[in-house]
Amino acid sequence: xxxxxxxxxxxxxxxxxxxxxxxxxxxxxxxxxxxxxxxxxxxxxxxxxxxxxxxxxxxxxxxxxxxxxxxxxxxxxxxxxxxxxxxxxxxxxxxxxxxxxxxxxxxxxxxxxxxxxxxxxxxxxxxxxxxxxxxxxxxxxxxxxxxxxxxxxxxxxxxxxxxxxxxxxxxxxxxxxxxxxxxxxxxxxxxxxxxxxxxxxxxxxxxxxxxxxxxxxxxxxxxxxxxxxxxxxxx
Amino acid sequence: xxxxxxxxxxxxxxxxxxxxxxxxxxxxxxxxxxxxxxxxxxxxxxxxxxxxxxxxxxxxxxxxx
Numbered sequence: 001x002x003x004x005x006x007x008x009x010x011x012x013x014x015x016x017x018x019x020x021x022x023x024x025x026x027x028x029x030x031x032x033x034x035x036x037x038x039x040x041x042x043x044x045x046x047x048x049x050x051x052x053x054x055x056x057x058x059x060x061x062x063x064x065x066x067x068x069x070x071x072x073x074x075x076x077x078x079x080x081x082x083x084x085x086x087x088x089x090x091x092x093x094x095x096x097x098x099x100x101x102x103x104x105x106x107x108x109x110x111x112x113x114x115x116x117x118x119x120x121x122x123x124x125x126x127x128x129x130x131x132x133x134x135x136x137x138x139x140x141x142x143x144x145x146x147x148x149x150x151x152x153x154x155x156x157x158x159x160x161x162x163x164x165x166x167x168x169x170x171x172x173x174x175x176x177x178x179x180x181x182x183x184x185x186x187x188x189x190x191x192x193x194x195x196x197x198x199x200x201x202x203x204x205x206x207x208x209x210x211x212x213x214x215x216x217x218x219x220x221x222x223x224x225x226x227x228x229x230x231x232x233x234x235x
Numbered sequence: 236x237x238x239x240x241x242x243x244x245x246x247x248x249x250x251x252x253x254x255x256x257x258x259x260x261x262x263x264x265x266x267x268x269x270x271x272x273x274x275x276x277x278x279x280x281x282x283x284x285x286x287x288x289x290x291x292x293x294x295x296x297x298x299x300x
Binding site for chain 2: 048
């Protein structure tokens with residue numbers, strides 16, 4: 001329990017030390033993944049070069065799930081231990097998670113339109129991903145609506161804890177409704193036919209994850225400064 | 236697709252709009268996020284600089300009085 005109670009001053013310094021390394025690794029992984037996935041000469045892609053949309057769609061969707069679960073984890077820590085730093089971490093993750101949620105929808109629209117379906121199909125996966133985006137937006141918007149930081153913290157944490165139920169729904173929606181997914185057409189999954197594209201997806205996913213960590217820590221430092229020097233009212 | 240020319244690479248087998256539309260928007264948003272973060276840091280440091288200058292002026296005035 002004591003391990004969670006580190007001072008915001010120390011968190012600020014630790015985050016600052018991690019940032020340059022995280023930036024370099026994230027850039028390198030994204031560059032390698034993008035190079036592999038986009039340029040890989042591959043005659044056997046299941047849906048021709050449209051398959052390369054998966055290079056960004058899969059990582060963006062995964063990050064939107066992962067960041068919400070991480071956000072909810074910090075929200076629970078904040079609620080249980082009444083820990084300000086944990087709440088700040090939850091706030092720091094929300095905008096980046098919302099961005100990846102939007103990008104998952106955007107690339108999903110590219111994908112379905114490319115297959116000859118509409119931009120918006122309205123199947124359970126798209127609706128659940130849209131719900132996830134709205135949950136992120138609610139958490140991002142709460143501090144602006146509630147001037148009192150303590151109330152905004154607890155409000156956002158409650159939204160996160162209730163909203164995390166959407167993540168398994170979304171995950172299984174992807175598993176169960178395969179109308180647009182390559183899996184039903186190509187037995188064994190969408191990317192098995194192309195090891196280079198699959199490797200690209202893995203690199204970009206890890207790259208996005210480290211990118212998200214970088215952005216969240218930059219934002220955490222901003223939040224610490226703002227609260228430490230009272231740019232925003234706290235309890 | 237096995238690329239025979241740079242042009243073919245950009246055409247993406249006829250799916251250029253969807254593939255490049257995904258790539259550009261994704262990295263455009265990520266770049267924009269970094270710009271927004273840098274601007275926010277700038278704003279915070281400007282604010283702290285103003286507080287500090289204000290404080291220094293107060294001290295100077297007290298010294299003169």
